[in-house]
Amino acid sequence: MSSAVTTQRAYNFSAGPAVLPVSVLEQVRDEMMCLPGSRCSLLEMSHRDKVFIDILHDAENTVRSLMGISDDYAVLFLQGGAALQFSMIPANLLAGSGKSAAYIQTGVWGKKAIAEAKKEGDVNVVYDAAESNFNHVPGSGDYSVSDDSAYLYFCNNETIQGVQFQDEPACPAGVPLVCDASSDFMHKPVDINKYGLMYACAQKNAGPAGVTVVVIRRDLLDRGSKTLPGYLQYKNHADADSEWNTPPTFAIWVLGKVARWLQDDIGGLEAIEKLNRQKSSLLYDAIDQSGGFYTGHAKPDCRSLMNVTFTLPNDDLQAAFIAEAAANDLVALKGHRSVGGIRASVYNAMPLEGAKALAQLMNDFASKNA
Numbered sequence: 001m002s003s004a005v006t007t008q009r010a011y012n013f014s015a016g017p018a019v020l021p022v023s024v025l026e027q028v029r030d031e032m033m034c035l036p037g038s039r040c041s042l043l044e045m046s047h048r049d050k051v052f053i054d055i056l057h058d059a060e061n062t063v064r065s066l067m068g069i070s071d072d073y074a075v076l077f078l079q080g081g082a083a084l085q086f087s088m089i090p091a092n093l094l095a096g097s098g099k100s101a102a103y104i105q106t107g108v109w110g111k112k113a114i115a116e117a118k119k120e121g122d123v124n125v126v127y128d129a130a131e132s133n134f135n136h137v138p139g140s141g142d143y144s145v146s147d148d149s150a151y152l153y154f155c156n157n158e159t160i161q162g163v164q165f166q167d168e169p170a171c172p173a174g175v176p177l178v179c180d181a182s183s184d185f186m187h188k189p190v191d192i193n194k195y196g197l198m199y200a201c202a203q204k205n206a207g208p209a210g211v212t213v214v215v216i217r218r219d220l221l222d223r224g225s226k227t228l229p230g231y232l233q234y235k236n237h238a239d240a241d242s243e244w245n246t247p248p249t250f251a252i253w254v255l256g257k258v259a260r261w262l263q264d265d266i267g268g269l270e271a272i273e274k275l276n277r278q279k280s281s282l283l284y285d286a287i288d289q290s291g292g293f294y295t296g297h298a299k300p301d302c303r304s305l306m307n308v309t310f311t312l313p314n315d316d317l318q319a320a321f322i323a324e325a326a327a328n329d330l331v332a333l334k335g336h337r338s339v340g341g342i343r344a345s346v347y348n349a350m351p352l353e354g355a356k357a358l359a360q361l362m363n364d365f366a367s368k369n370a
């Protein structure tokens with residue numbers, strides 16, 4: 001961080017849109033007025049210009065290489081956020097299939113996806129953690145999925161509650177596994193071949209708002225009814241290389257830079273997982289060593305590496321904590337109203353120093369106020 005503006009930056013724990021790597025923001029700043037090698041800004045360039053097509057392909061190929069995605073899968077860059085996927089998935093894979101889709105509900109985002117899927121077809125909620133205020137994910141023996149389900153849907157990391165699957169949920173062979181990875185996309189290596197479809201809006205862990213990445217096994221592309229509105233048809237986007245209509249060029253550009261940063265500066269997904277474990281452990285240790293001053297929301301075996309959620313003994317202490325954090329350049333820590341307390345989002349781009357500073361504040365605040 002060099003210029004006067006960058007030194008004003010605090011450690012930003014926002015849940016989304018969220019922290020981006022400083023080096024990526026600097027590149028965007030430097031290239032904004034005129035893209036190197038072009039005579040205009042990327043913002044002013046046709047999406048059919050070869051320069052942009054190369055940027056799109058580079059973003060796609062970097063995501064493919066980071067995640068080990070083979071050509072059996074299409075990688076699509078869409079608009080409409082994660083919310084449109086709540087509808088597009090059942091519109092393509094459930095409606096008209098004569099089957100029912102299985103959903104695991106472990107938090108608010110899964111709940112919203114279920115509400116939308118019900119508009120498209122028959123939904124079977126095979127596991128619902130609502131009664132425990134979404135503080136855990138199920139084990140493989142806690143639910144069952146019929147072999148002829150259209151797919152099994154789950155949200156890997158529930159951003160609001162801070163609960164995360166540690167491994168893929170059990171799913172019968174032959175039933176496509178569908179994952180909302182919006183808040184933990186590319187946070188660790190995954191075996192994508194276990195999935196039928198994985199998607200993520202970018203603005204949590206992968207880039208700016210405006211683009212949603214959909215990784216879909218090609219054999220699923222044909223399932224959408226021909227009468228679907230064109231934009232909602234996955235096959236249209238796959239056939240047109242994400243240029244069926246104008247894609248979100250700015251967001252794709254930045255997402256590609258974030259992916260390159262992950263690959264070149266961080267060293268890939270194993271390296272980022274190690275860093276993510278370090279950062280979240282600092283915060284969970286502060287909770288566990290506070291003698292009950294902080295209460296973690298998630299059960300310890302399904303704690304999120306991305307969103308650390310906890311409460312303080314009362315609202316006054318919580319407000320004092322947030323104020324003291326802000327005075328120490330630690331911002332956007334207020335939890336979602338449905339969970340209360342604090343939510344510290346420590347996505348890929350949060351530096352280790354930010355997590356260290358927050359853990360230090362948690363320790364100091366607890367010893368002063370317990």
Ligand SMILES: *Cc1c(COP(=O)(O)O)cnc(C)c1O
Nearest residue numbers: 081082083109159180182183201
């Ligand atoms: C933020 C979020 C969403 C909603 O994303 P939008 O782009 O606002 O539609 C869905 N799922 C998860 C897990 C999220 O974190």
